[in-house]
Amino acid sequence: MISNTLLKKEFKSNYKILLIFIAVLTMYEVIIVSMFNPELGETLDAFAKAMPEIMSAFGMANTGSTLTEFLSNYLYGFLLLVFPMILEIILANKLVAKYVDTGSMAYLLSTPNSRKKIVITQGLFVIINIVILILYVTILGIICSEVMFPGDLNIERFILINISVLSIHIAISGICFFASCISNDMKLAYSIGAGVPIAFYIIQMLVNMGGKLEKLKYFTLFTLFEPNNIATGNYHIEFLIAAFIIGIVFYILGILLFSKRDLPL
Template sequence: MMNFPLLKHEMLATAKLFCIILAVLMLYIISIVYMYNPEMSNTLKQLTATMPEMMAAFGMGSIGDTLIEFLSTYLYGFLLLILPLVFIIMLANKLIMGYIDNGSMAYLIATPNRRLKIVFTQASFLIASIFILLTVTTLVAIIFSEFLFPSELDIPAFLTLNLGLFFLHFAISGYCFLVSCSSKDLKTSYAYSTGLPIIFYLIEALSNMGGSLEKLQYFTIYSLFAPEKLMAQDSSSIWMLGTLFLIGLLCYTLAVRIFVKRDLYL
């Protein structure tokens, strides 16, 4: 089912983008872990007090008393949502619509490989790339937390939190891949694959500010990713993760079906 020469090509072609995103994530994660100390915490609390609504919009309304709560506040409200999203949008569009737009898809289809094999390889590569990216960042956070603050990080809860993050990006990547497989051109594909996730994030940010805007959170996929419930291993987090998985699976399934059956004007 896998086209290994194509898979190898994608690995080489994506290496630069992957390394850039990973390097930025690692730098930010290491910086946040290092900032977990009483002096810096007091500074952050003062900053939060001066701009409560702005900080709440980015999920930074409460610093927390433990290391995992601190990391949850400053990593999972903005950076680990947005940077992987940028990677997903760029890669999902490149893997299918990028080939169609520059005419390379004609050469792929002309090889003794069925469309199903091609699209399955591209979908698998996208999912694996996201998994590796988040796995490495998780390991980096754990290693530096244990090095700087031994035994202070609740590792099982932290792993559960990152599992939830993977399912969130799995669902978003499924949508972006579906758009890439069904759009008429690259411009349209980028517009839809970028627009809806960003709108969802902005809605989530507005709902975090509280008040009458709080109910807006139920209109976004980000409401299915609840760090506080994942860390507490709340029973409701199970159906949230299941919903994210089903959304992603449905989108990937539709994407494969559409690509196999669509007319390609190459």
């Protein structure tokens, strides 16, 4: 139950945004994969010992003994959490709240499409972009690793790490989309849709520093993402499933509330 015309229109209007994020992550991923070598590992470990709080906050406390562990720390501790999150915040708020705020939603609702059909299409567009981005990063990581360090990457665990990061971004984007669906203006949408995910990440940074701050893990969704544990084969599959469920619930709630609430059109 989607509008193919609207979906195509959104791809034409927003593909450049996705390409920008793909380009940025391509650069960082190629660089990080190429950084995997014993000499540099010793340098990074020394830096981590010199500034343990900062490195821990960004999930880069150690280099790991394998390529998979190295990537789980230096690629999935910060870059593949923050950059996709920014994309989700931009798209979720642009696709619903901005239309309402600028009055363009009245134009969409004047078409033969129902309100529910329109908002489902917009939600699906956000999810498709996330899947494309994570799928691309997964394939690129495998190709780069096999070219630079043949056989060193545990591909099965690497794919599972990416499925896990996808589940977290489904959850985060669900919150962003929900905020967009219940807001009449961009300011409120960004306050909730950007404020909550950013707060979750800041809390996670504090959790990573350990000590008494570790108790804060119960107040952030990023606790459900455990790339280091997946890299070593010691993880909780229920965390991955929970993140997916949370995301889908927020998408459904956003769709239902948007379909029934009064709009200032």
